[in-house]
Amino acid sequence: MNGAMEAQALPQTTTVVEEPHHGAGFLRSYVFSTDHKVIGKQYLAVGLLMSLIGGFMAYLIRVQLAWPGKPLLGWGFIPPASYLALVTMHGTIMVFFVAMPILLGAFGNFLIPLMIGAKDMAFPRLNMLSIWTLVVASTLLLGSLFLPDGAASAGWTGYPPLSAVPSYTGNYWGINLWLLALALEFSSFLMGGINFLTTAINLRAPGMTLWRMPLLVWLEITASALFLLSVGPLVGGSIMLLLDRIVGTSFYNPAHGGDPLLWQHLFWFFGHPEVYVIALPAIGIMMEILPVFARKPIFGYRTIVYSTIIAGFLSLVVWAHHMFVSGMDPRLATPFSIMTIVISIPFAVMIFAMIATLWRASISFTVPMLFTLAALSSFLIGGVTGIFLGSQAADIYLHDSYFVVAHFHYTLFPLVFMGGFAGVYYWFPKMFGRKLNPSLGLVHCLMTFVFFNLTFIPLFFAGFGGAPRRIYFPFGYDFLKPLQHYQVLATYGAILLLIGQLPFVLNFFLSLWRGAPAEANPWQANTLEWTIASPPHHGNFEHTPHVVRGPYDYSVPGMAQDWITQDKPVAQTSAAV
Amino acid sequence: MFVSAHSRKLKRRVFGQKIFRCQRNQRERALWKQSYRSERGCWLLSWFLFGACFALHLTRIASATHSRKLEVQNLVISAWFPANVSTYGGQIDHVIDLIFMIVAIWFVLAQGTIIYFAIRYRRKPGVKAQYVQGDNLKQGAWILVPALLVLVCDLSIDAAGGRAWETVKGSLPPPDMAIQVTGKQFAWLFTYPAADGRFDTGKNLTENSLHVPVGRVVHVVLQSDDVIHDFFVPELRLKQDIVPGRKITAWFEVTKAGTYEIACSQLCGPAHFGMKAQLVAESPADYQAWLKSERSAADKKTANLTIATPTNG
Numbered sequence: 001m002n003g004a005m006e007a008q009a010l011p012q013t014t015t016v017v018e019e020p021h022h023g024a025g026f027l028r029s030y031v032f033s034t035d036h037k038v039i040g041k042q043y044l045a046v047g048l049l050m051s052l053i054g055g056f057m058a059y060l061i062r063v064q065l066a067w068p069g070k071p072l073l074g075w076g077f078i079p080p081a082s083y084l085a086l087v088t089m090h091g092t093i094m095v096f097f098v099a100m101p102i103l104l105g106a107f108g109n110f111l112i113p114l115m116i117g118a119k120d121m122a123f124p125r126l127n128m129l130s131i132w133t134l135v136v137a138s139t140l141l142l143g144s145l146f147l148p149d150g151a152a153s154a155g156w157t158g159y160p161p162l163s164a165v166p167s168y169t170g171n172y173w174g175i176n177l178w179l180l181a182l183a184l185e186f187s188s189f190l191m192g193g194i195n196f197l198t199t200a201i202n203l204r205a206p207g208m209t210l211w212r213m214p215l216l217v218w219l220e221i222t223a224s225a226l227f228l229l230s231v232g233p234l235v236g237g238s239i240m241l242l243l244d245r246i247v248g249t250s251f252y253n254p255a256h257g258g259d260p261l262l263w264q265h266l267f268w269f270f271g272h273p274e275v276y277v278i279a280l281p282a283i284g285i286m287m288e289i290l291p292v293f294a295r296k297p298i299f300g301y302r303t304i305v306y307s308t309i310i311a312g313f314l315s316l317v318v319w320a321h322h323m324f325v326s327g328m329d330p331r332l333a334t335p336f337s338i339m340t341i342v343i344s345i346p347f348a349v350m351i352f353a354m355i356a357t358l359w360r361a362s363i364s365f366t367v368p369m370l371f372t373l374a375a376l377s378s379f380l381i382g383g384v385t386g387i388f389l390g391s392q393a394a395d396i397y398l399h400d401s402y403f404v405v406a407h408f409h410y411t412l413f414p415l416v417f418m419g420g421f422a423g424v425y426y427w428f429p430k431m432f433g434r435k436l437n438p439s440l441g442l443v444h445c446l447m448t449f450v451f452f453n454l455t456f457i458p459l460f461f462a463g464f465g466g467a468p469r470r471i472y473f474p475f476g477y478d479f480l481k482p483l484q485h486y487q488v489l490a491t492y493g494a495i496l497l498l499i500g501q502l503p504f505v506l507n508f509f510l511s512l513w514r515g516a517p518a519e520a521n522p523w524q525a526n527t528l529e530w531t532i533a534s535p536p537h538h539g540n541f542e543h544t545p546h547v548v549r550g551p552y553d554y555s556v557p558g559m560a561q562d563w564i565t566q567d568k569p570v571a572q573t574s575a576a577v
Numbered sequence: 578m579f580v581s582a583h584s585r586k587l588k589r590r591v592f593g594q595k596i597f598r599c600q601r602n603q604r605e606r607a608l609w610k611q612s613y614r615s616e617r618g619c620w621l622l623s624w625f626l627f628g629a630c631f632a633l634h635l636t637r638i639a640s641a642t643h644s645r646k647l648e649v650q651n652l653v654i655s656a657w658f659p660a661n662v663s664t665y666g667g668q669i670d671h672v673i674d675l676i677f678m679i680v681a682i683w684f685v686l687a688q689g690t691i692i693y694f695a696i697r698y699r700r701k702p703g704v705k706a707q708y709v710q711g712d713n714l715k716q717g718a719w720i721l722v723p724a725l726l727v728l729v730c731d732l733s734i735d736a737a738g739g740r741a742w743e744t745v746k747g748s749l750p751p752p753d754m755a756i757q758v759t760g761k762q763f764a765w766l767f768t769y770p771a772a773d774g775r776f777d778t779g780k781n782l783t784e785n786s787l788h789v790p791v792g793r794v795v796h797v798v799l800q801s802d803d804v805i806h807d808f809f810v811p812e813l814r815l816k817q818d819i820v821p822g823r824k825i826t827a828w829f830e831v832t833k834a835g836t837y838e839i840a841c842s843q844l845c846g847p848a849h850f851g852m853k854a855q856l857v858a859e860s861p862a863d864y865q866a867w868l869k870s871e872r873s874a875a876d877k878k879t880a881n882l883t884i885a886t887p888t889n890g
Contacts, residue, residue: 081847155844161821162804168762168846254822260805261820294698299711300720325807327820330746334739341731348727352720353711355687358694360707365699373695380687384680391734393672393741397658397814400807400842464657466811468842472850477838479659479811555706562705 032132034124035538040110041431042131044424046138047101051417053142054093055498057086062455066484066491068473080472081170084153087470089145091156092178095278096185097138099416103281104189104227105134107423108196108220110431114529114536115214117205117545117567122198123191130191137184144177152178155470157271160252160263164244176245179238186231193224205528207547211305212566214527214551215298218305219284223277226312230273237266264326268319276315278412280308282419283350286372289426290354292525293369294361295562297552299353307346307353314343324395333392340390347383351376362555362562366523367441368426374449375418382410385460400470402486403463406456413452421448421504428511429518433535436515440507447500455493458486524563527551531565653677659811662833662858666814668741675737679730745815749828752796756787760799760806760819762846765839765854769868782868782875786855790864791834799825807843810856818843831858 030038063072064083071077078086109127113120121127144151152175154163166172200213200221240251241263250256252263291298298304320328320336354376363369385407388394398404421444428436465483467474474480474487521530528545529536545567555562654677655661655670698706711717757768757776767787771780789795799808801821808827809816817827841852859867 079847080850084844084847084849153847159805159844162844162846165803168804170847254820258822260822294706295700296706296708297710299709300717301710302712303717303720325746325816326818327823327825330742333742333746334735337738337742338731338735341735342728344731345724345727349720349724351687352723355690355694356711356720358691358698360709361694361698362700362704362706363695363698365695373691377688377691380684384684387680387731387734388673388676391672391676391738393669393738393745394676396742396745396816397669397673397811399816461657464654466659466809466840468807468809468840470844470849476850477840477853479838479840552710555708557708 032128034120034128036109036113036121036124036127037431037536037540039121039127039131040106040108043101043105043109043134044431046131046134047098047106050093050097050101050138054090054098055501057090057093058494059498061086061090062491062494064472065474066488068475081150081153083472084155084169084470085145085151085171085174088152088154088156088158088178089141092141092152092182094412094416095156095274096182097134097141099278099412100185100189101134102420103278103285103416104196104220104223105131105192107216107281107285107427108192108224110427111529112196112199112217112220113203114430114532114540115217115527115551116200116203116208117528117541117547118199118203119539119541121195122203123195126191127195130188130195133184133188133191137181137188140177140184141181144174144181147171147173147177150174157267158241158263159267160241160244160260161254164241164252166245172245176242179242179245183235183238186235189227190231193227196224197221197228205541205545205547208528208566209547211302212547212550215287215301215304216281216284219280219287219308222308222312223280226273226280226315227277230270230277230316233266234270237263261323261326261328264323265319268322269316271322272319273312273315275408275411276312279415280312282375282415285419285423285426286354286375287350288527289368289372289422290357291552291554292426292523293364293366293372294357295364295554296357296361297550297554299356299359300349301550301552304350304353307349311343311346311350314339314346318343318390321390321392321395324392325399337390337392341387343390344383344387351380351383366425367436367438367445368422368523370442370445371418371422371425371448374445375414375422378410378414378418378449378452382407382412382414385410397466398463400468401463402459402467402469405469406459406463409456409459413456418448418452421445424508426523427529429522430529430534430536432512432515433518434511434515435518435522436511437507440503440510444500444503444507447503448497451493451497451500453493455490455497458489458493462486462490521565524561526553526563526565528566531567653681661812661814662831662835662837663813663815664830664832665741665744666812668744669814672734672737672741676734679734683727683730746817746827749796749826750794752828753793754790755796755798756789757781757798757800758787758808758819759802760808760841760845760852761802762804763841763848763852765852767854769871772872782871784871786857787839788857788859788864788867789831790861791831791858793861794828794830796826796828799827804845805843806841806845806852809840809842810837811840812837813856816842831856834858834860 033039060072060075060078061083064078069077109121150171152158152163153169153171154175158175158178162168163175166175169175200217204213240249243249244251244253244258250258252258252260254260287298287304318336318340320332321340324333324337385403388398389404389407425436425441428434462483465479465486467480467483471480474484518534520533522534523530528547531545532541547566548569549564549566551566553564556564653674655674658670661667661670709716711719755770759766759768765785765787767784768776769782769784770776771778771782797808799817799819800823801819803821805821806819807816808819810829813829813831815827815829817825819825835858837856837858839854839856841849845852
């Protein structure tokens, strides 16, 4: 009798597995979907929406800095507390609610299963939970903007005691909601990271060995592993801060035996790897795009993977370079400085590898490639200016100045936005089945690159002049007065940079509905996602692909065409030799 | 000659097809012969750069050991800085200039290479890209040797930075005088010792500006009443966070009389931007005169207070 029941049950289960979403209603297919592609697009939507808000905040900040005290177009007068809330929210939104959702959430979710030949993520329901946790976190954060006592205004780093005692900042629920939103965001990406790692380790198609995985997958899982390793202390730290605020404990209160520096250690133990959590996926996107448009293999695939892992480990032991002048024991500075500057080596290897990929290439300057080259060139400046801040002595003068602001915008903007745009232009046909308009894309790319540099190069010089960051009123100190023209120049740059994003918004929505239909492999690329229809149907692969080669076999000598997808055996084309 | 047994093994692993390998060997041999000239150039350039960095490093060590109080002219980037007026500011400027020179060379080389490659190897009809994987040591050297050069530069930066750090923050020279600095939302208070040099006798002098004599080693003992502040004087090249619950001592020696601004450089609340004070550096004689007049003014004040409220005494 049992046997009969099993025989009856079996066909039913198999049909469910074969057609996971067919026949599902609108809500299950597009809103509460467990399909990794839909979730990836949802992450992209959250990230792009939040970037509009974060960008508008940047506009408000910049205008206040250039023409302080004047009522702003589209806003009005900004009081000091609101200015600090804007600065805090801009930082928090851009790092946690734009960079991570786009680079990890969107590209990781959409691409990891497609690139390794899997039908979906290892834990599809957990995946859905992670995106909706992020949505709740975003809602809490945006909701805190409308509180009567204002949003969190203790800086995105939230150093206690400023953030620990409500009377110091004047916001009570602002910082509480900010901490809750961060905690939820962390748990969202913890779930995502577990999913990424499990998927990439367990669900690879036959023949997809670790050394045949596309670099983006390698870099996404290294980033996820880093996130898993580093986020724990900060989650603990945030809970302690929340307890200090609500219950009145004194983890960070020196009057009752607490230590304000504890938070800084916990925050930066997470905060520095966090930079790499954002940077690595972006570099991965660039490394996927470079070989395709250079028509040759990425230079030193294994060297890049090893450097990535080394950079990841090093990033866990450099956090105190954010704290050289914080009052920690001065003997710690030099060891941390050495570790920090040594991190330049794995990154130099990655950058040199990208440059060497261009050697004897056949480069076509499509929009994704232009964005990649723009990101590479700009990131170079971000990288080399990091050496100034990693050096303990130079940091005494440059710490917490506009030099720092310019430096981290030069690392994060090229990676998150230029790298992210490169990825969007490159995978848009696969995501939505339509092509983006290349002319609008070209305009967008040029405007982004030029105006980005116009915005942030002046800030280096403001930093050289000694201008401290987070200063509401730039005429407060006499030594800031001669530096004001840098701020004005940067503001013009920022406004133009924001205007420069209009072609993208236009292009995105026009192409979404009116764009030219995309074929399966419009860029003639090798990785597995291009072997299936654009956009891929539910379940991705009709037959599980059998991988026979690495991802970057472009221009292999003796072959008629200069590309060959990862699942094609070589014999059929080189038999003549 | 150019294709070692190791790289053959690697290729076999990658392609696993004999026929393919033979063809690749011939082709690659020809190509390496062609590119040998440019390769030699790369190695020469690398060694030249290596030597240049090393020589630069040696001269830095030599110049820094000659005199601890290094006074150098504004060379490169520090031309944009406010004029330095502390004994050690020159050393910090020196480190920043050194880093600037090193990273400027690297940036120009890397960016130049990107632009050159982008133009030189743009897509042309009939020209195929060359299949280079960079997976053996011979080819990998093209990125590993420059990375080693980066290491040499890194170490020279660390060495220079370590010395400057040691001067500014590491070992504090014996003080000629000490002043307590208290930061609180959003003001500075400067407490001068009583005439006998002590802080605990209740005869201290508390002021809103920091007066120091030129040419004397001053210790500032930094304390905070509430949140974290930061004692920053751009002209001194001194920046030090002030953590509540700790007494952090920093030092400086001003070389030039004048009035400078003390800024708070760590976000400390809504009016953070207005938290400022003046640092008045004057000749030792002027300083003593100022201290005397302030002390007598303060004595008068307390005397008046005690007369006005005798019941409290």
